[in-house]
Amino acid sequence: MSNTFFSFRRFTIHQERCAMKVGTDGVLLGAWARGGSRILDVGTGTAIVALMMAQRNGGAQVVGIDIDGEACLQARQNVADSPYAMRVEICRARLQDYVSHHAPFDAIVCNPPFFASSLRCPDHRRSMARHEDALPVAQLMRHAARLLSPDGELSVVIPAPRKTDFDMQAALCGLYPTRVCAVKTVPRKSATRYLLAWARQSPAGVEQQEVCLNQSDGSRSPWYEALTRDFYVK
Numbered sequence: 001m002s003n004t005f006f007s008f009r010r011f012t013i014h015q016e017r018c019a020m021k022v023g024t025d026g027v028l029l030g031a032w033a034r035g036g037s038r039i040l041d042v043g044t045g046t047a048i049v050a051l052m053m054a055q056r057n058g059g060a061q062v063v064g065i066d067i068d069g070e071a072c073l074q075a076r077q078n079v080a081d082s083p084y085a086m087r088v089e090i091c092r093a094r095l096q097d098y099v100s101h102h103a104p105f106d107a108i109v110c111n112p113p114f115f116a117s118s119l120r121c122p123d124h125r126r127s128m129a130r131h132e133d134a135l136p137v138a139q140l141m142r143h144a145a146r147l148l149s150p151d152g153e154l155s156v157v158i159p160a161p162r163k164t165d166f167d168m169q170a171a172l173c174g175l176y177p178t179r180v181c182a183v184k185t186v187p188r189k190s191a192t193r194y195l196l197a198w199a200r201q202s203p204a205g206v207e208q209q210e211v212c213l214n215q216s217d218g219s220r221s222p223w224y225e226a227l228t229r230d231f232y233v234k
Contacts, residue, residue: 006048013046015046015074019045025111025157025193029111031230032227033107034153035057035060036060036149037060038062038063039060039109040100042108043111044072050064054087056230064089065093065095066093095135095139095140096135104150105148106151108147108153110140110155112137140156150201152199153199154197154199156197158194159193160190176199177206179206180195181209181210182210183211183212
């Protein structure tokens with residue numbers, strides 16, 4: 001059974017009402033993505049990424065959206081119990097329907113549903129969180145482009161096999177790659193996931209990096225240790 005909560009340095013994530021629990025992907029995205037004054041977290045779930053972005057971007061206003069009502073209730077409680085309650089708002093909404101009544105977003109972050117054609121989980125809410133039926137990649141890119149400021153950046157974390165599809169859909173929506181980070185679990189293995197970022201304007205160059213989460217002995221790599229230093233308790 002998954003733990004009902006996960007403690008970080010400055011906040012605690014309760015997750016018993018959420019289909020998707022705290023995992024490495026969310027932590028990676030929340031620690032890696034660039035921020036700004038206004039940040040949108042798509043598919044916020046427990047609000048872990050929203051709270052990490054609030055911690056990293058002092059003074060930023062963060063909006064987390066999700067279509068799962070139970071997840072939104074859990075996220076609101078996690079936010080209310082955190083030091084960032086005045087700067088993080090949780091809304092139940094689909095990205096496709098979401099309209100910002102303020103300025104566009106400087107940063108949009110998403111740990112998206114990533115299974116396109118695999119067996120559905122019997123748990124409907126977990127299946128909805130893991131499969132892209134509710135948020136196909138093309139719609140994520142199109143609506144992110146709609147909501148981004150001219151200098152804004154969309155950041156995601158995805159399994160390595162999905163990279164080509166995400167890059168293609170981003171290009172079709174007029175988004176340009178800015179950063180590519182291939183993530184291995186250990187040095188001897190191939191990348192299992194990617195941290196990717198795109199912007200509405202073509203950059204002078206694309207930042208590319210290949211990193212490992214763990215060293216050969218199983219300990220955290222210097223890169224992962226530095227990235228998550230302000231979040232993990234140990």
